[in-house]
Amino acid sequence: MQIDLSGKVAIVTGAGRGIGRDIAMTLASEGVITIVTDVNEAHLAAVKQEFDASGYQGSQYVCDVRDYGRIEEVVASVIADYGRLDILVNNAGVAGGAPVASLSEETWDLNMDVNLKGTYLMSKAVIPVMKRQRSGRIINAASFAAIVPSYGGSAYAASKAGVRQFTRVLAGELGPWNITVNCYAPGMIPTDMNHFAERPEDDQQRLLDTLTLRRWGSKDHVAHLICFLASDLAEYITGTMIDVSGGKLATQTPKIAYEKAESEVRNYAP
Ligand SMILES: NC(=O)c1ccc[n+]([C@@H]2O[C@H](COP(=O)([O-])OP(=O)(O)OC[C@H]3O[C@@H](n4cnc5c(N)ncnc54)[C@H](O)[C@@H]3O)[C@@H](O)[C@H]2O)c1
Incomplete structure (x- = not known):
């Protein structure tokens, strides 16, 4: 069994750096x-260099996912160039917050506008194309925060929980058109958004203690899931959220298994 995506056309938003770039x-x-889109022009230029050096096919556009006029231009340009659009990955996102008592409206709005409204606007723009094709894949970045939120993360968690419900509603609306809509919930993947792996050692240990597979996730873990969801192998999966978090909080205290394993390993003959 092999994943074959060759010749398909995809847009990945917020792909100038981080997980989106890897996807x-x-x-x-x-x-x-x-097609790589982002608000950061310098990061897009670096992506272009890598595409040229590797002989990859595609193009790059500066595009803010909050700007519907620009989104329509990009989608029209993609259709003019390539004639179709098979995959949309709504990866663009921002984080940041504060306890509600001190949370600014600006931070609340930014999380909602980029993470949730941006997902809606991008999806809205590609729906007519995918409907004409009678096929398409829309894959949205939710977050583990949509399942268990963090202190001070009300705006981010609410936006990502919104992405999860948006995904289900859209999957229902687009089922008759053979378009699937899913989202994924990364747990803890060190990037410039969170700097997980650069935090003080005890802070890192506290975070790792929540994971069943006690190590950070990698951008590739997400990219491989996207490849599967975009492929024919996933044609019967829609309206769901897949958790790619190394089993974050799958049990109440995953750390206990590691403590036990450490003491057992001394007496265990492989
Ligand atoms: N890293 C993690 O552990 C983690 C966990 C859960 C969810 N996520 C989600 O995965 C996605 C990628 O996260 P990341 O860690 O790579 O973050 P990142 O900050 O490294 O990358 C985000 C990208 O989005 C772009 N962006 C921001 N605002 C934009 C806008 N208005 N329009 C277009 N692009 C915009 C940024 O320029 C950047 O390139 C986000 O949606 C994030 O919420 C990440």
Whole structure:
């Protein structure tokens, strides 16, 4: 069994850096014509260099997911260039917050506008194209915060929980058109958004203690899931959220298994 994505056309938003960049590079390396969008022009220029050096197919656009006029221009340009659009990955996101008592309206709005409204606007723009094709894959970045939120994360968690419900509603609306809509919930993947792996050692240990697989996630873990969800192998999966978190809080205190394993390993003959 093999994943074959060659010749498909994908847009990945917020793909100038971080997980989105890795998703875009992985799709492109699988033969997908990959359109990379972001607000950061310098990061897009670096992506272009890597595409050119690797011989990847696709293009790059400066596009703010809050700007519907610009989104429509980008989608029209993609259709003019490539004639179709098979995959939309709504990866663009922001984090940040504060306890509600001191949370600014600006921070609340930014989380809602980029994470939730941006997902809606991008989806809205590609729906007519995918409906005409009678096929398509929309894959949205939710977060583990949609399941268990963190202190001070009300705006982020509410936006990502919104993405989860938006995904289910849209899956229902687009089922008759053979378009699937899913989202994924990364747990803790060190990026410039969170700097997990650069925090003080005891802080890192506290976070790792929540994981069944007691190590940080990698951007590739998400990119591989996206490849699967975008492929024909996932044609019967829609309206769901897949947790890619190394089993974060799958049990109440995952750390206990590691403490027990450490003492058992001394007496255990492999
Ligand atoms: N890293 C994690 O552990 C983790 C966990 C859960 C969910 N996520 C989600 O995964 C996605 C990627 O996260 P990341 O860690 O790679 O973050 P990141 O900050 O490294 O990358 C986010 C990208 O989105 C772009 N962006 C921001 N605002 C934008 C806008 N208005 N329009 C277009 N692009 C915009 C940024 O320029 C950046 O390139 C986000 O949606 C995030 O919420 C990440």
